[in-house]
Amino acid sequence: MNEPRPGEPVCSCRDLEPLLAAYVDGEAPACDRDKVRAHVEACPCCRDRLTGERAAREALRAHRGGLRPSAPDALKARCASFAARGETAEPGVTAEQGVASAFRRKDAPPLRRTDSSAAARPRRHLLLRWAPLSLAATLLLAVGVVFGFGLTNKVQALAFQTTIDHVKCFRLNAGAHTDDAADAAGQWQSRFGWKIGVPASSRDAQLELRGVRRCGVLDGRVAHIMYSWMGEPLSVYVLPKQALGPATQFVSRFRHNSVMWSQNDRTYIMVTSHRHDPALAQMVAYVRSTAY
Amino acid sequence: MVFRRRSIPAGAAAPGADDPFTQEALSYVDSLYGTALRLTRRPSDAEDLVQDTYLKAFRAADQFERGTNLKAWLFTILHNTFRNMRRHDGRNPVEVDSETVEQAVDAAGTQQTPEQLLTRATLDADLQAALDELPDAFRQAVWLRDVEEFTYAEIAAMIGVPIGTVMSRISRGRRMLFERLSKVKAGAA
Numbered sequence: 295m296n297e298p299r300p301g302e303p304v305c306s307c308r309d310l311e312p313l314l315a316a317y318v319d320g321e322a323p324a325c326d327r328d329k330v331r332a333h334v335e336a337c338p339c340c341r342d343r344l345t346g347e348r349a350a351r352e353a354l355r356a357h358r359g360g361l362r363p364s365a366p367d368a369l370k371a372r373c374a375s376f377a378a379r380g381e382t383a384e385p386g387v388t389a390e391q392g393v394a395s396a397f398r399r400k401d402a403p404p405l406r407r408t409d410s411s412a413a414a415r416p417r418r419h420l421l422l423r424w425a426p427l428s429l430a431a432t433l434l435l436a437v438g439v440v441f442g443f444g445l446t447n448k449v450q451a452l453a454f455q456t457t458i459d460h461v462k463c464f465r466l467n468a469g470a471h472t473d474d475a476a477d478a479a480g481q482w483q484s485r486f487g488w489k490i491g492v493p494a495s496s497r498d499a500q501l502e503l504r505g506v507r508r509c510g511v512l513d514g515r516v517a518h519i520m521y522s523w524m525g526e527p528l529s530v531y532v533l534p535k536q537a538l539g540p541a542t543q544f545v546s547r548f549r550h551n552s553v554m555w556s557q558n559d560r561t562y563i564m565v566t567s568h569r570h571d572p573a574l575a576q577m578v579a580y581v582r583s584t585a586y
Numbered sequence: 587m588v589f590r591r592r593s594i595p596a597g598a599a600a601p602g603a604d605d606p607f608t609q610e611a612l613s614y615v616d617s618l619y620g621t622a623l624r625l626t627r628r629p630s631d632a633e634d635l636v637q638d639t640y641l642k643a644f645r646a647a648d649q650f651e652r653g654t655n656l657k658a659w660l661f662t663i664l665h666n667t668f669r670n671m672r673r674h675d676g677r678n679p680v681e682v683d684s685e686t687v688e689q690a691v692d693a694a695g696t697q698q699t700p701e702q703l704l705t706r707a708t709l710d711a712d713l714q715a716a717l718d719e720l721p722d723a724f725r726q727a728v729w730l731r732d733v734e735e736f737t738y739a740e741i742a743a744m745i746g747v748p749i750g751t752v753m754s755r756i757s758r759g760r761r762m763l764f765e766r767l768s769k770v771k772a773g774a775a
Contacts, residue, residue, distance in 0.1 A: 311754060311757065312750055312753055312754060312757075314753075314757040315731075315738075315753040315754070315756040315757040315760075316738075316753060318757075318760070319731075343761055346760070346761050346764035346765065346768075347757060347760040347761055347764065349764050349767075350728075350732075350760040350761070350763040350764040350767065351732055351760055353713060353763075353767065354713070354728065354732035354733055354763075355732055355733075357710050357713050358732075358733050360710030360713075361620065361710060361713060361714060361717070361733055362616060362617065362620035362733060363616070363619065363620055363623065364616050364619075365615045365616050365618070365619035365633075365636065366619075366629075366633065369615070369619065369633050369636060369637065370612070370615050372637055373612060373615055373636065373637060373640040374608075374612055376640050376641050376644050377605070377608040377611075377612070377640075377644050
């Protein structure tokens with residue numbers, strides 16, 4: 295690249311660099327324009343650079359329409375539904391009110407996709423939509439609850455966070471379904487880089503796999519495996535670390551039971567509204583034996 | 587369009603479907619989706635990103651300041667959400683090895699010949715492919731400027747870098763794009 299010589303404008307190729315975009319866009323101030331013009335007159339390299347930038351800019355602008363795809367109709371419908379349903383973060387709600395309302399909303403119409411409409415999106419992959427923002431309020435709420443109740447105990451805190459996520463998440467992913475547990479586990483590993491075992495559906499146990507999603511709580515590094523068990527939502531959360539001992543621990547809060555344990559460098563938290571009875575113990579045994 | 591700054595009481599509904607804020611916000615869904623596709627390169631991730639952008643936007647509608655650019659506000663949410671998504675994925679954030687890129691650009695600059703026929707002769711698919719080959723930071727800057735027509739200041743605020751960096755990325759990104767397109771042309775000739 296040319297360096298300025300005595301008598302030439304005081305502007306090197308490097309000095310020109312920050313001025314080029316605005317010059318090409320026609321937004322450079324007059325003094326910069328003069329500087330660029332004077333330089334490129336004397337510097338064929340920079341002249342070519344400028345020509346290249348202009349050509350790329352014009353190509354992009356000319357092809358704008360073709361480059362910008364239309365959003366899928368189902369996505370448009372979902373986004374519009376958020377406004378229509380008046381989704382709000384409910385500022386000012388207390389932790390206790392929030393928990394109570396979160397559970398009341400369990401019976402409200404789910405925020406479902408328009409699966410039955412013409413705009414429904416074909417199910418292309420088994421990992422469910424991640425919905426951390428829908429859970430932002432939940433997470434704040436969970437943290438509030440943990441501090442509000444003075445719950446420094448890890449087991450209690452895990453139970454609170456996952457229980458609230460469980461309730462919210464089944465609202466958002468109502469209607470999801472998959473039959474292929476192994477494929478869901480494979481997709482998870484290829485996408486997030488760590489292995490999970492996905493216990494398969496079981497007709498005997500009336501357990502139906504609905505999908506796997508990444509959960510927004512606990513640093514967002516949690517797999518959330520969703521099931522329908524005897525017609526009711528059941529969640530299995532998998533953390534990629536050993537946070538607890540191998541023994542099974544039970545926590546009962548807000549009309550839900552959380553069952554948790556660690557095995558194989560993973561921590562499992564099962565959440566269900568099913569009561570603590572032999573059927574639940576059997577389900578825990580099934581998950582323990584088939585999870586990674 | 588100018589919006590009143592709104593104040594939503596606790597528990598009250600966010601703007602409804604007929605609200606001008608909602609209508610204008612939803613009119614940018616194609617732009618947001620196209621940008622999300624360029625960022626994530628995966629349609630399913632792009633849909634997630636756009637969906638979460640709208641969820642957050644409608645919830646935070648009361649924070650939107652009148653007289654400011656709603657499209658830029660939505661894009662800022664989109665980019666912040668994308669950064670969080672990447673962080674949670676455990677992937678590296680957008681990283682640019684400036685030295686390597688500079689060398690590549692300088693090397694390209696010595697070989698290229700002026701070519702002004704690109705505009706009419708380039709196919710959408712070629713342009714798309716060439717764009718996708720650019721390093722993330724350059725593709726993002728060029729896209730936001732030349733396709734979405736944001737100002738340098740808006741882009742800087744959106745992606746959280748100084749204006750000078752934005753201008754430099756646009757400039758280099760365009761040159762890299764030109765170089766790639768020139769190669770495509772040379773290969774096709």
